[in-house]
Amino acid sequence: MRTRLLRDPDEAAAVLRRGGLCVVPTETVYGLAARADDPDAVAAVFRAKGRPSDNPLIVHLADAAQADAVAHVTETGRGLLAAFAPGPLTVVLPARPGLPSAVTAGLGTVAIRVPSAPLVLAVLGGTGPLVAPSANRSGRPSPTTWQAARDDLDGRVDAVLRGPPTEVGIESTVVDATGPVPLVLRPGAVTLDALRALFPDARAIGDGDEVGRRSPGTQHRHYAPRARVRVVDDVRQWAPGPDAAWIGLSEPPPGYALVAVCPDVAHYARRLFDTFRRADAAGLSRIDAEAVPPVGLGLAVMDRLRRAAEG
Template sequence: MPFLKTRIYRGTPRNLAMLASALQRGELVAVPTETVYGLAGNAFSTDACAAIFRAKGRPANDPLIVHIHDLAQLDQLAHRNPAVEKLARAFWPGPLTLVLPKKDTVPDLATSGLPSVAVRMPAHPLFRALLKKCGLPLVAPSANPFGYISPTCAAHVRDGLRGKIRHILNGGDCDIGLESTIVDLRDPRRPKILRPGKIGAAEITRVLRVPVTAAAKKRPAKTARAELAPGMLSKHYSPKTPVVLHARITPALIARIPKNEAVLPLFASKKLRGENIFPLSEKQDLGEAAHNLFAALRALDGPEKTWKKIHAELAPASPASKDRALAAALNDRLTRAAA
């Protein structure tokens, strides 16, 4: 694979027009979303899809999510059902991906040969402007080497894919910091959450008025079978430094952890202090903790490699109702990171 000069662009009208033209020519552009940064390419182009798999080192059995600007583009890609209309009105644009029966316009490579396609309408204004400008639905998995920690700023993308892609659109830090909720909606009578995210089962159930089952069981990291959606492998979002999970990080636990091992409590506390302690939230806020998770893991897994292990605290088993979806999503990412 040739070495490419990687450049970061501001979201000016001129740059958006240039990047839209690049996408129309089949090139790749790393883009900001409200969840994590994605590596975007023309969803109708097998060559563009193949370039994404090569740049990320992604196995062909892990399908891509297609991002759309409006519902007219959805009709080019997938077969709708009444449940789609309800969820689109409630949550799009936003961090919700729907798995639907696909149309033949979508290359088999994008869906790992499956007759279904994962589709999302993102909310980030720069990505939406780019989608509108280029006039194409765009496949856009996370813009990082496969299996590594997802990127939540342009610098993360540059550090992971420098030399493999030409274009990065800088949209600042991602608001949410965790990937979208994925719902299997092929049978609207039996919706299933395949990957938890900010939008939870309770919210989806309220909209659809049918029960939504919990996230599917994790699959082994090495399997030849095609996945129904991204993010379902047991090991994913993983730093190179080993991650150890704890139901609760206490002063007694910290006293037993060597000083060359980093500690990631969810919340800052006067009782949890030390040079190896890095709270995910100073405000005692789970949304802030989720927003900071991937950036914190990357910082502790940096090129200096000073930490032997990373000790991370799981979200509470019984969080406040407003935090249940985020708690499930955060614990899902930590569990896969530590696999």
């Protein structure tokens, strides 16, 4: 397959309407889009990514009003969408009949999101609902630039829509809204504190909660570069070397081959996956990633670091 580079969202929409696959920029990470109502196109997403079939997909919508077409929107879900859509929040709701079973992984629930990036919204305006998991080979760090997405999927997708680097840099917060209490299944830029401002009883999932299967991106190896990731929380663990990279809030000692010092946690999140990919491109064998307090956005950063280190 020849992968075309596009600049016009109308061209991207045309590719998708024909049942093709197109990489699109969102505010979180670049996504691999396909029509949510086309079983063949959805199946092609799984093949292109090498994605396990029990990993559900997020359905992206042009606006929150479209949610009723694909989901039974609960009172909790309606409140979350009113407060945070468009934006980096995914809401899990009971699914309506009609979606391909691969979208929901047969769970009876569907994850929906209204992105805020202008280019993907322009595409959605010409297509209707789209699935759009991260545009990487399964298990690799999510792409935050169109170049990174092309590196992973060139020849496996029909087109890549070029856009700017993503603003958030990590995947959306996923919240189960099937019941009266919002349950965070995957942390992201919409923090637990922000949710509790509206729903004081909102909580994060525990290790034993079976409902976690409803969330995309939590059941399999994720976010891992080829280099070994070490999460370091003590200066005595810092180990500069010509084969090592550093990312964190602190200035490391000299000797690291690649250094990404971030002024705050938001920049850390934005630069994390790009640093992973730069380290791999340089052939480095280790990435030292400084731990941050697991509060607010720091909880999402630590979640991605933990998963990358386990990988």
